[in-house]
Amino acid sequence: METHVLGFPRIGVNRELKTALERYWKGAISETELLAVGDELKKRHWRVQQESGLSLVATGDFSFYDQVLDTIAMLGAIPERFGRNDGNGNLVAYFHMARGNVIENTPAMEMTKWFDSNYHYIVPEFTPSLSIHLASEKIIEETRHAISLGYRPKPVLLGPITFLCLGKEYDGAKRWDKLDDITTVYCEVIRKLAPLCDWVQIDEPILCTDLPEVASSVFIPTYQTLKAAAGSSKLLLATYFGELRENLNLALESGCDGLHIDLAQGKGQLNMVLGQIPDTMWLSLGIVAGRNIWKTDLRSSLDLLQSVEKRIGRDRLMIASSCSLLHVPVDLSHETELDQEVKNWLAFAVQKCDEIKILYDVFAGDNRDRELLENYEALQSHRNNPKVYRKEVRQRVASLASDMLYRRSPYADRGREREKWLKLPLFPTTTIGSFPQTREIRSTRLKFKRGQIDSKQYEDFLKSEIRAAVKRQEKLGLDVLVHGEPERNDMVEYFGQQLDGFCFTRNGWVQSYGNRCVKPPVIIGDVSRPEPMTVKWITYAQSLTDKPVKGMLTGPVTILCWSFVRDDLPRSEVCQQIALAIRDEVLDLEKAGISIIQIDEAAFREGLPLRKNDHDTYLRWAVDCFRLTVSGVSDRTQIHTHMCYSEFNTIVNWIAEMDADVISIESSRSKMELLEAFKEFEYPREIGPGVYDIHSPRIPTVEEIKDLLKAALQVIPPHSLWINPDCGLKTRDWVEALPSLRNLITAAKQLRTEYSSDNP
Numbered sequence: 208m209e210t211h212v213l214g215f216p217r218i219g220v221n222r223e224l225k226t227a228l229e230r231y232w233k234g235a236i237s238e239t240e241l242l243a244v245g246d247e248l249k250k251r252h253w254r255v256q257q258e259s260g261l262s263l264v265a266t267g268d269f270s271f272y273d274q275v276l277d278t279i280a281m282l283g284a285i286p287e288r289f290g291r292n293d294g295n296g297n298l299v300a301y302f303h304m305a306r307g308n309v310i311e312n313t314p315a316m317e318m319t320k321w322f323d324s325n326y327h328y329i330v331p332e333f334t335p336s337l338s339i340h341l342a343s344e345k346i347i348e349e350t351r352h353a354i355s356l357g358y359r360p361k362p363v364l365l366g367p368i369t370f371l372c373l374g375k376e377y378d379g380a381k382r383w384d385k386l387d388d389i390t391t392v393y394c395e396v397i398r399k400l401a402p403l404c405d406w407v408q409i410d411e412p413i414l415c416t417d418l419p420e421v422a423s424s425v426f427i428p429t430y431q432t433l434k435a436a437a438g439s440s441k442l443l444l445a446t447y448f449g450e451l452r453e454n455l456n457l458a459l460e461s462g463c464d465g466l467h468i469d470l471a472q473g474k475g476q477l478n479m480v481l482g483q484i485p486d487t488m489w490l491s492l493g494i495v496a497g498r499n500i501w502k503t504d505l506r507s508s509l510d511l512l513q514s515v516e517k518r519i520g521r522d523r524l525m526i527a528s529s530c531s532l533l534h535v536p537v538d539l540s541h542e543t544e545l546d547q548e549v550k551n552w553l554a555f556a557v558q559k560c561d562e563i564k565i566l567y568d569v570f571a572g573d574n575r576d577r578e579l580l581e582n583y584e585a586l587q588s589h590r591n592n593p594k595v596y597r598k599e600v601r602q603r604v605a606s607l608a609s610d611m612l613y614r615r616s617p618y619a620d621r622g623r624e625r626e627k628w629l630k631l632p633l634f635p636t637t638t639i640g641s642f643p644q645t646r647e648i649r650s651t652r653l654k655f656k657r658g659q660i661d662s663k664q665y666e667d668f669l670k671s672e673i674r675a676a677v678k679r680q681e682k683l684g685l686d687v688l689v690h691g692e693p694e695r696n697d698m699v700e701y702f703g704q705q706l707d708g709f710c711f712t713r714n715g716w717v718q719s720y721g722n723r724c725v726k727p728p729v730i731i732g733d734v735s736r737p738e739p740m741t742v743k744w745i746t747y748a749q750s751l752t753d754k755p756v757k758g759m760l761t762g763p764v765t766i767l768c769w770s771f772v773r774d775d776l777p778r779s780e781v782c783q784q785i786a787l788a789i790r791d792e793v794l795d796l797e798k799a800g801i802s803i804i805q806i807d808e809a810a811f812r813e814g815l816p817l818r819k820n821d822h823d824t825y826l827r828w829a830v831d832c833f834r835l836t837v838s839g840v841s842d843r844t845q846i847h848t849h850m851c852y853s854e855f856n857t858i859v860n861w862i863a864e865m866d867a868d869v870i871s872i873e874s875s876r877s878k879m880e881l882l883e884a885f886k887e888f889e890y891p892r893e894i895g896p897g898v899y900d901i902h903s904p905r906i907p908t909v910e911e912i913k914d915l916l917k918a919a920l921q922v923i924p925p926h927s928l929w930i931n932p933d934c935g936l937k938t939r940d941w942v943e944a945l946p947s948l949r950n951l952i953t954a955a956k957q958l959r960t961e962y963s964s965d966n967p
């Protein structure tokens with residue numbers, strides 16, 4: 208038997224990687240110093256896995272930005288605009304791909320959501336001239352390094368089929384034409400890894416989705432080629448984030464020596480796999496959930512292990528995490544301020560490694576009765592805690608009436624009165640909500656948290672930030688203003704902190720992309736809103752200006768998706784509870800005189816199940832929860848929503864069903880590609896496709912912005928077009944945000960002039 212995790216979080220328990228990256232980008236540390244931080248983190252994480260007693264340690268899972276970008280570097284699949292650098296150890300080219308090159312004005316590669324998670328990967332670009340060759344031996348070097356330190360490594364590669372499926376084709380390129388070259392490089396890498404290790408893990412999460420036909424047809428031959436390169440080293444085909452369903456045969460006939468299945472998000476597949484797995488194939492059971500932070504139910508996991516043993520014996524079994532632990536925080540023992548009872552319900556990456564080992568020990572016949580009893584008691588304490596079940600919340604959800612899902616009038620009617628009221632120009636300009644979270648804002652919040660300043664001082668500081676934000680926007684000439692969100696640490700955590708039913712970690716950071724991390728709140732019980740959460744700040748901003756200030760809220764689906772959610776209640780029901788809480792806030796904002804309210808549903812698309820068959824069920828309850836949130840307002844109130852990284856094509860009709868008056872969407876990195884969706888489906892509302900890529904430090908030019916707007920105008924009627932950045936500006940500095948917004952306003956003004964003279 209073997210025990211292992213599919214990957215370990217790389218950010219570091221104190222976000223050491225984030226700090227080092229930011230210092231390196233600023234020029235405060237050298238490349239050598241950055242590499243040393245990486246080495247230290249790798250060593251630390253290998254040590255954790257070994258000290259837990261796992262039989263294998265993952266190598267190649269560390270990355271300075273993203274594992275897909277590392278694969279791009281390994282294959283030399285570097286787009287021409289970054290020069291002919293081979294990416295091997297060349298961190299400069301590597302970071303240009305991730306973040307753009309400010310000096311040469313080269314845009315970054317696109318970034319999008321990793322399956323249905325809040326992790327983001329860099330999207331491979333396939334062009335006809337792309338030449339694939341082994342360009343980086345990082346994984347081989349890392350594996351040798353682990354061996355030199357006495358570890359038993361299991362290198363982790365992103366599989367070629369998933370890599371190809373996740374990329375995008377440009378200039379008429381056909382991705383599958385690259386398969387042979389890519390397979391050749393993978394063979395070269397596997398051949399070099401084979402003498403170093405017993406197992407090589409190849410991740411093909413794409414097998415848990417509806418696979419394109421061509422991918423199915425090339426899967427088995429590709430893997431047979433890879434297996435031939437592996438020689439006596441064993442290949443573990445890792446699947447996760449769902450069930451294999453109709454792709455099971457591909458996995459079983461791949462020639463791989465082992466198959467890993469996700470039993471957290473794909474428990475239903477176990478019987479089918481057990482019924483069909485060949486006698487020679489190892490089975491890695493992903494029992495310990497890699498996407499949530501609840502303790503594993505060890506007793507029921509042991510029952511499962513025993514039932515598996517009865518069917519296929521124990522010699523070919525591996526006990527594992529369901530997926531990489533990238534999606535959970537590093538170490539619970541650092542949570543010194545968490546309520547002890549709640550803490551006892553949780554397990555982070557380090558603790559999950561321990562759980563795997565306990566399962567192994569008990570299964571192997573060792574006595575771990577104390578740990579089993581503690582685990583049982585912890586689960587009971589969660590179930591029986593009075594905060595978990597709250598009668599008044601359950602009753603409110605039970606008494607929901609269907610008329611609570613409808614605005615008073617249909618869209619066409621409710622706009623008329625509002626137009627007179629809001630007096631917005633053609634192509635109204637706005638931003639998405641947040642302004643730069645400057646060092647001063649973050650450190651003042653920290654001082655408040657540590658009790659070094661009192662609430663009056665903190666509130667005065669936030670008000671001065673809001674005043675400055677309003678002044679800046681008036682000076683820029685924006686039409687619809689925002690208060691800038693200086694009071695928010697994060698758009699989900701901030702709301703979670705004010706809602707009953709949530710709890711928080713102090714240090715539970717999870718990587719979202721590159722250097723950016725989130726601290727997802729934990730939903731432990733029924734959710735309700737004890738008091739207004741944003742009204743004070745929005746009304747303060749509105750009191751400073753005659754222009755409309757948008758109320759800014761995070762929507763229920765996004766709060767759900769970006770939290771660790773209790774697993775004893777359907778997600779749809781938890782979402783309804785959150786929707787009711789946010790509905791109360793919407794109505795309070797309206798009562799306080801706010802005429803435009805934006806409800807961010809940045810994670811709406813992310814929550815979409817990976818299989819088409821499961822889409823409609825999710826979309827129905829997710830759309831209804833959004834409608835429940837906003838439908839109480841009068842016709843005069845304009846409802847906005849905002850979404851990031853949206854590949855909408857198949858769900859535009861559902862987005863229209865949300866019945867928001869205006870939607871703003873990320874689109875600049877993908878060069879307005881999302882508009883394809885609107886060509887076929889005439890979206891009956893107003894739209895602000897993003898024209899400024901806020902994830903890059905680059906300042907977009909007026910011409911660039913106008914080009915994007917003109918592309919948008921091919922599809923969106925002028926009276927429906929809003930002008931805004933892709934997303935909030937919290938990750939930018941003012942030195943980048945101000946000139947970018949100036950260019951955005953100039954582009955809007957020029958377009959207005961062109962349109963009024965073209966269309967008198």
Ligand SMILES: CN1c2c(nc(N)[nH]c2=O)NC[C@@H]1CNc1ccc(C(=O)N[C@@H](CCC(=O)N[C@@H](CCC(=O)N[C@@H](CCC(=O)O)C(=O)O)C(=O)O)C(=O)O)cc1
Nearest residue numbers: 646649650652653696697698699719722723724725769938
């Ligand atoms: C919009 N996006 C978001 C996603 N998910 C979220 N939960 N939130 C989002 O906004 N997903 C999709 C996109 C892109 N993803 C992200 C994710 C994260 C960020 C981001 O900016 N993260 C910040 C951390 C934010 C935060 O919680 N900050 C806290 C703590 C600040 C801190 O680190 N304090 C230091 C000391 C500071 C000092 O003295 O200078 C400390 O405590 O030691 C806060 O502000 O209070 C990040 O930097 O990673 C953006 C997009």
Ligand SMILES: N[C@@H](CCS)C(=O)O
Nearest residue numbers: 639640641807809935
């Ligand atoms: N209002 C939020 C949305 C981010 S998705 C912001 O501007 O940061």
Ligand SMILES: [Zn+2]
Nearest residue numbers: 809851934935
């Ligand atoms: Zn956004």
